[in-house]
Amino acid sequence: MxxxxxxxxxxxxxxxxxxxxxxxxxxxxxxxxxxxxxxxxxxxxxxxxxxxxxxxxxxxxxxxxxxxxxxxxxxxxxxxxxxxxxxxxxxxxxGEDTDGRYEIFEADQPELFSFIRQLTTETGTDFPKHVYLSPEVNASVHYNSSFWSMFLPVRKNLTIGLGLVNSLNRSEFKSVLAHEFGHFSQRSMKFGSYVYxxxxxxxxxxxxxxxxxxxxxxxxxxxxxxxxxxxxxxxxxxxxxxxxxxxxxxxxxxxxxxxxQMEFHADAISAYVAGSNNAVTASRRIGIGSMCYNTILNYWNAEINNKKRADNFYPQHSEIIKHFSAHNQLAFDANGLPVVSHRIAALDNEQVVIEDQWASHPSSKDREAALEALNIQQPVEDDSAWTLFNHAEQLQCEFTDRMYSSINDSNQFVKVDFASFKTTYYKQVDDDNYQPEYRGYYNRRPVNTFDIDEAIQQAQNTNTGLTFTYIFTDEKSNLPKRVNSLADDIAKLDDIIEKRVEKSVKTFDFKGSKYKSIEASAVKDILVQEQQDAENQIKELDKQLFITAYTNADAGEQQKLKDDYALLFKYQEQDSNDYEVYSNTWAALSPLFNTMPYADIERAVNQLYKVEKRLKERLNEIANSNIYKAVTTPEQAEAIEKYISNKWTYFTHPNYDNEAIGALEGALVSYFDVINERTFKFKKELFELQLAALNNKKAGL
Structure with a gap:
């Protein structure tokens, strides 16, 4: 400390x-x-x-x-x-909505209340009328904003999210609460009641x-x-x-x-009481904690159908934070919290910023810049914020139970402990992702095709001293993310150029400098060129990874690499055709979910009958292919078989046949999942072979 x-x-x-x-x-x-x-x-x-x-x-x-x-x-x-x-x-x-919140009292949490009382003294504010706990990564000030609250003084309440407690040390927790008490002191909060x-x-x-x-x-x-x-x-x-x-x-x-502006002012109060340093790291850790909270929440939502639930949500949330940090090459402190001395590049790629005039909070970048400009350094207490709570584990389990209270028969669910969760979660991560050494480089995109024989010729002439670490730097591994980020920035500029933003937007920020809206086209040209350059670098790197692996593989592995890459390019071409069939069928099916005149329904259904012919042909091929059968679940096989084994009529005046539409929809979803799984499994095996060759001792590693 x-x-x-x-x-x-x-x-x-x-x-x-x-x-x-x-x-x-x-x-x-x-x-x-x-x-x-x-x-x-x-x-x-x-x-x-x-x-x-x-x-x-x-x-x-x-x-x-x-x-x-x-x-x-x-x-x-x-x-x-x-x-x-x-x-x-x-x-x-x-009335005040207290859904998801649970009031706590000083008799149960004396150290926390003492901490809050000391903080209200330091910030010069009143003690909260009520203190609540909630499950999420958040803290907030609130009160019952009735008509009379515009004219009469109203004491404010404080809500503390246990996900927030799980994500911060004591100094950062103090910083966050000081920010909230900064709002307590703001008479301008009264305007919120007026506006409300x-x-x-x-x-x-x-x-x-x-x-x-x-x-x-x-x-x-x-x-x-x-x-x-x-x-x-x-x-x-x-x-x-x-x-x-x-x-x-x-x-x-x-x-x-x-x-x-109230957020900036509350941040200044937070920095004054707890230090800019703690406020900045709190902001960064809250960002990570929030993303990881959503990850673990989605994980357990998916397990509801399997009648499984977490026994204690919060240690599992902490484990997801550790996994996220390791994936982004962040160190941990003694309490397993990420060391956030800098902003995470993978989450901070945007270059074009249009001020959102409807946003209630400034961007995290702007808030951090304002806090760092204050440059107030205060001591850091590295102990977990949980040390302020009595019976922390009991609280965690109680809130975990509350999260399931609205689900039918949740008392009959199997409770999964921390060790079992880790085993299952990391197996799922391993099954659903490519090798971690690739750092997400191959995620959600096809490998760029190249002339394999030409690449082999190049491999035979290349310098065998090239290493995987030399050609696959952090910057290069981040190229696909950069292309996606540039696409987002270009889309923002298109909105300005096509006047799809509000008329009041006269400027935008690009790489930290302010530009007029009329300059959007010129900036777009710059970004389009950057995007093309990055895409060309990805094409070259895709090829270079094969060349380096081929160079360092033995003869048997070289032949398998060659054959597997040829088959991969064939699979990707098949997938492209499959995606077209899938998209065309969805486009023909979608109008049936809208209210239309009967004549329009007849036209839409006739178009669907034409389009689905190719889908049925393809699903018959998939159902009879051993390659696809190997990656098809029983549920997917059943959905596909139900659809292809019947001649469905989607509309008989005056009603739709919901079973027929459901059968087509189920088959489409299974179709998409199966074609993706086939190629994913094959690519993962290929990338494992490639990785072994890249890490071959001949590569200098």
């Missing part, structure tokens, strides 16, 4: 910045605008009601007749309903209108005269909704801008 003391930082760093104050003013202006617009709409509705009422009374007084009576009553009712529409949901109460309640008003007037529409429809159904006044009511409401949609955009964009 590092116990070096540091001087107390200047308190001025936690004062609201100029940008923060400016954003507060913008939010205040937006809120004032909403209030003015709403009052004008309310006044307008009242004026309309008075005018409609006067017209209605005037019509009825003009002549006593059922026509004038109907029109008069319709106008009066329409006016009253306009006023009702504008005020109907303003004071609607909403104003959004409720807007949402309810835009979308939550079932009961209102039911009343209007019922009224309109009495007589055509009532229908005319109801139509008038609806047209005025559409005008009100149009205005509210515009106000919604302005109100929420400004609030999101304020929210981002």
């Amino acid at each position: 590092n116990t070096t003391t540091h001087p107390k930082p200047d308190r001025s760093i936690i004062q609201p910045s100029k940008a923060f104050r400016q954003q507060i003013m913008r939010s205040v202006n937006a809120i004032v605008l909403f209030v003015i617009v709403y009052l004008l709409l309310l006044l307008g509705a009242i004026v309309c009601a008075v005018i409609f009422g006067a017209l209605g009374v005037g019509l009825m007084a003009l002549k006593i007749h059922w026509v004038t009576l109907a029109l008069g009553l319709g106008l009066i009712f329409s006016g009253l309903m306009l006023v009702y529409f504008v005020i109907k949901f303003i004071f609607k109460k909403t 309640n104003m959004n409720k008003v807007i949402y309810n007037m835009l979308y939550d209108n079932e009961s209102y529409e039911r009343i209007i429809d019922k009224w309109a159904g009495f007589h055509s005269f009532f229908r005319a006044t109801a139509w008038l009511n609806v047209q005025i409401i559409k005008g009100i909704q149009f205005i509210l949609q515009k106000v919604y955009v302005l109100l929420n964009k400004n609030h999101m801008g304020l929210s981002r």
Whole structure:
């Protein structure tokens, strides 16, 4: 543990910045605008009601007749309903949602509460009204944002995610809670209550209108005269909704801008109390912890059908963090947490950044840059954040049980302990991935084809001193990820060029520098060239790996490498044709999931009958191929056999045949999985042979 003391930082760093104050003013202006617009709409509705009422009374007084009576009553009712529409949901109460949260008390967790109390003293904030625990990687401040919370002081609550505790040391945990208590101290959080309640008003007037529409429809159904006044009511409401949609955009964009500034300010408070160093490493570890939490969550979701569950979710989460760290060549500390002295390159490849004006939080890059600029160093307590909790393992098991509480018969599931989980998980990782030495280089892509005989000729003339480590550097192994990242960046630029982004977006960032939107085409040209260069490097490296392996293999292995690469290229060509059949069939099937006129359904079904002929032919070939049978599960074989052994009719007027559509859908899914598994298994065996040759002593390793 590092116990070096540091001087107390200047308190001025936690004062609201100029940008923060400016954003507060913008939010205040937006809120004032909403209030003015709403009052004008309310006044307008009242004026309309008075005018409609006067017209209605005037019509009825003009002549006593059922026509004038109907029109008069319709106008009066329409006016009253306009006023009702504008005020109907303003004071609607909403209780606080505590789903997934569990309140804890000082008697049960005295050390944690003492830690929180000390932290509230350091940050100058009130102690939380309630302290909750939740299962995920998160911490948050929240309160019941009722109508009256806009005007009366409301004590805030704190929620601590156990996944967060699992991902941090004590110093980083202190940093995260200091950030949350920074929000406690922000009077600007009050604006969140204003915006929340104003959004409720807007949402309810835009979308939550079932009961209102039911009343209007019922009224309109009495007589055509009532229908005319109801139509008038609806047209005025559409005008009100149009205005509210515009106000919604302005109100929420400004609030999101304020929210981002509030995050920067809370980060500054966190750095002031716990140090920039701990805040930065906390941010990085939270990013890793969140990804790994989703990984373990998805793993156990997939096991629900097998009636299996985790006995304790959190040690398994820690194991996934270790696996992720090892895969990304990160060291561990004594508690098994990744050493994150730098950002992970594999997760940090984007070069083009368009500011998301609807984001409530700044990007992690921007937050880290602001924290590092403060440069406040504080001691690091390496002990796990779990040391603050009594009966940590019991808590972990209780929350694991809670995660399964909503699943039927979960009490009958088999509980899988940590050792069994590790064995099964790592076997699955090994079965589903290529050799770790390739570092994901071959993942989710075909090997580029090349002239094998020409490559062999080149191998015979090459320098046998070339090594695997020499040709397969970290930079080169990351080339496919770089190509994918460049494709994402180019897509962002296309959005700017084609004006698919909001008009308010005038600039974007590229490699840390700001560019105008009109420069997007020039930047795109740069990235397209970079992408082409990277793709050419991948083509060359695919070939070079074969050449180096061939050079260092013995005669028998050389022949097998040659034959297997030739067969791989054949398989990849087959796969390309199979993907085309798969895509064409899905394209023909997809319209059947939409509501269409009967004539369109008939056309769509006839097109599907034409397209599926090739699918059936191919599935018959696969069902009778020993190569495919070897990688087909019994469930997949059953789905394919069910489809190819019947002549299905997908639509008989007036109904679809859901069994027939389900049979086709099941066969398609199995088709896709089987063709992928065939090629994956073959590639894995080939890459194992290649790896052995690459690591041959003749390669200098």
